[in-house]
Amino acid sequence: MTDGAPEEDDVTTALLARHLHHRRSGFIDELVVAARSVLPPAKRPSGDEVTTEDATGALRLVPDVRRDLDRAEVALIESVLDRGWTWEQLGVAYGDRSKQAMQQHYRRRGGKRTWPAGERPPRVTPEESPHRLTSGELDPADVAAVHAAIAALLSTAHDVAEEHTVDGAWVAFDPDGDLVEQFATIGLDALPRLEVACRTAAEAITGMVQAGWNRRDPGREARRLRSWTERLRDENRDLASWLDRVPDGLLLPRVDRPLVVGQRRRVHPDSVEIGPDDVDRVRASIAQALARMEQHQSTTDQIVEELRRRQAELGDA
Template sequence: MTDSVQAMATRYFRQRENPFLAELVRAARSGRQPGEDLSAEDAAEALHLVPDVRQDLDRAEVTLIESVLDRGWTWEQLGAEYGDRSKQAMQQHYRRRGGNRSWPGKERPPRTGSPHRLGDEDLNPADVAKVREAISALLATAHDVAETHTVDGKWTAGEPILEEISAVGLDPLPRLEVACRTAAKAIEDMVVAGWERRDPGREQRRRRSWTVRLDDEMRDMAAWLDREPQGRPLPRDDRPLTVGTTTAEHADHIEIAAEDVEQVRESISLALARLEAHRAAFDQVIEELKRHQAGLP
């Protein structure tokens, strides 16, 4: 024990036998003795002083803990010294005593060239700008959707924010879906491009695996199916098509208005081209597996 701490402890223990506190303890232990002036009401009133004393002790303890940490000790060191506590237990003890400060952990060297993390040098500023723009559009769309929802639960139309809105319509929920997909796609493109800058040829090597290629195709198809039908006059089942005065579904056929025929034809062509592209990827994998099968003894 240092001289300064020894002197502080000596002063404390010399004053520790406080007559007032001793009298309170005796009264609490033995009850009121004959001839004593301390009544139950007096003891109850004095009891109200105890929380103040406890607060003073807590403040003193917090101050000492902070003083130790300010001088370079860690929570682990302090906990081991003060009650053999763990780091978490020592922190909880400090918080329970009313402490609210925090101390930065030991400085760690910055990550450089981590194989599992992209750095600023790996990202194309143009890709980062697209992500920022897409996220800004998403936030604006979400705010606009919230603003256009009326109290009675009906949605009202707003001005389009993204170019794709024209293909989906002005209903707020599809607009929000488009904004979410756009932001997710921008982030994915930025990350893929970043890894390619870090490791040229990485994407090509990754797609050598047929499982990776099929997974990419299936995710792409699912995303397309999720958004493609919205706003496009595309037949959904195998009922016969007839040209009439209005575009509507009937029990045994689908009627296409004469003015919508060209648009329906274009939508079918686009869907066929997309499906053919996906089928080509699946056919390629089938042929690859057949070659492996044929090469086995």
């Protein structure tokens, strides 16, 4: 070995230690602590830096830890099945696995028990479950609206994908890349379209489900609306949805700049110019926005009054 060899070994060890330090997790830290605990006090490394000796010592513990985890997993699976769950139910809760995949997983971990079908309660079908709506409780019109909204979402996603491809490949958004360059390539026009389509589909599904539960329990909605937080959430959601649906043709002013009647529609640094033919349409759009905001304000005022009553009920204390 040359005189330079020990120095090179030190450099390699330092690089490896830094690599291990950056990849550390709480579990690795526990293994390192356990590995150090079996060493004589004089040989235990000082400081928090993970050395190559720490890594190899921790590795020696991994097989025992893996066996302990397998035994714990088997015990938990058996506990769940002993309480009446089926393999199908366990598979869904354990990563959306099939019955066969769940059974194979149990066997690979060392499980040997079986559960006769007679020992389990009968399987509840979706139609019989109290936690699921039946097809008869769903309004066909609501179901059709969900189908239409999902179809529109898929169509919008397809159109966006067709419009934003380079050499036949979808231009994906990379959060670690150059954002300015990506937005210049993809453009921002597609983002509102996708957001509105997603929100419309979500609202259709929510409306269908809520209507179904209300048919099963007519008093459910009244009980829910006794909560001011639910009423405020509904109102804010409706207001945001209304703003999304306002078409550009209404020419709703959205920035705090004076409106001036001019030759054509233009946005200036200190004003918004409106063409003479658009004045009536702008007036109508402002009137609609005011009516909707007054409705929103009415709901908010009711909630404020309710909270003040609750505050008064507690007294000055």
